[in-house]
Amino acid sequence: MKQLVVISGKGGTGKTSLVASLAALAGKSVLADCDVDAADLHLVVRPSPVSRAEFVGGKNAIIDCERCSDCGTCVDLCRFDAIAGEFSDRAVDPIACEGCGVCAWFCPEQAIDLVDAIEGEWYRSESRFGPMVHARLNPAGENSGKLVSLLRSEARSTAENRKIETVLIDGSPGIGCPVIASITGADLVLVVTEPTLSGIHDLERVLGLTKHFGIPSMVVVNKYDINEENTRRIEELATALGAGTAGRIRFDPAVTTAQIEGVPLVEHSDDGAASDIDEVWRRVKWSLSAGRFLT
Ligand code: SF4
Ligand code: SF4
Numbered sequence: 001m002k003q004l005v006v007i008s009g010k011g012g013t014g015k016t017s018l019v020a021s022l023a024a025l026a027g028k029s030v031l032a033d034c035d036v037d038a039a040d041l042h043l044v045v046r047p048s049p050v051s052r053a054e055f056v057g058g059k060n061a062i063i064d065c066e067r068c069s070d071c072g073t074c075v076d077l078c079r080f081d082a083i084a085g086e087f088s089d090r091a092v093d094p095i096a097c098e099g100c101g102v103c104a105w106f107c108p109e110q111a112i113d114l115v116d117a118i119e120g121e122w123y124r125s126e127s128r129f130g131p132m133v134h135a136r137l138n139p140a141g142e143n144s145g146k147l148v149s150l151l152r153s154e155a156r157s158t159a160e161n162r163k164i165e166t167v168l169i170d171g172s173p174g175i176g177c178p179v180i181a182s183i184t185g186a187d188l189v190l191v192v193t194e195p196t197l198s199g200i201h202d203l204e205r206v207l208g209l210t211k212h213f214g215i216p217s218m219v220v221v222n223k224y225d226i227n228e229e230n231t232r233r234i235e236e237l238a239t240a241l242g243a244g245t246a247g248r249i250r251f252d253p254a255v256t257t258a259q260i261e262g263v264p265l266v267e268h269s270d271d272g273a274a275s276d277i278d279e280v281w282r283r284v285k286w287s288l289s290a291g292r293f294l295t
Contacts, residue, residue, distance in 0.1 A: 008170035009202020029166035032155035047125030057119030059099030069110035074103035145181035195230035224248035
């Protein structure tokens with residue numbers, strides 16, 4: 001079983017559209033939407049949930065005002081200013097609370113309990129491209145990477161149990177904890193970038209991250225024809241940093257049309273950017289099975 005993770009230096013590079021097309025080209029694979037802060041792969045893949053479960057991200061303090069003697073200790077000790085109010089209506093702000101437990105430990109009346117913080121829910125689904133795991137964070141729900149790790153673990157065990165050869169992961173953008181959780185243990189990372197100065201800067205940071213973790217990476221330039229000079233710079237940078245090149249995808253208004261229709265681009269048309277993606281998949285598939293990549 002091979003795990004391919006598609007990431008980008010920032011949001012809005014066309015990463016999820018590309019993942020949807022790769023899902024259509026891959027045949028049956030397990031899909032994991034690990035871009036949980038902006039989960040939208042389901043809008044194109046349109047999976048049917050089979051089961052759902054709450055995602056417990058950590059702990060929140062709650063105060064039992066019946067037992068509170070209004071000593072003020074918890075307010076003084078909370079470093080996150082999460083406790084407000086007076087005697088009888090003293091309460092914890094669940095968004096500010098980090099669940100550290102200091103207030104509960106020092107409350108002289110044992111009036112504070114720590115309860116599970118429900119940050120969202122996650123789903124096991126079926127789609128026409130294969131099984132899918134995905135999630136929805138509550139407003140202000142926290143994604144520390146724990147939810148991403150949970151989704152990846154579920155995707156891996158689904159692939160093993162159902163003997164599916166490919167796990168295709170829509171990873172989190174950036175270089176923080178969620179993206180580290182997205183790429184850890186992957187067989188190949190495909191980095192989507194655009195030929196802009198910020199795209200070059202972001203690519204450098206992302207490839208630094210994948211190199212640090214020793215994960216083979218390939219780069220694909222989306223909308224390469226809006227600045228071919230920058231596209232060349234990106235490909236040279238990729239090679240200099242030890243990454244492979246997966247190809248170039250041209251700017252194509254059909255991408256927007258396909259999004260509006262809610263279908264992967266490669267199912268909407270077979271020329272233009274769709275044919276570029278076909279070539280990208282051919283190179284990525286070869287690299288996944290060969291364990292080395294084309295430059
Ligand atoms: S530490 Fe306990 S008793 Fe004191 S104000 Fe807070 S909840 Fe009330
Ligand atoms: S658990 Fe920690 S962060 Fe939350 S209210 Fe208590 S002291 Fe503040």
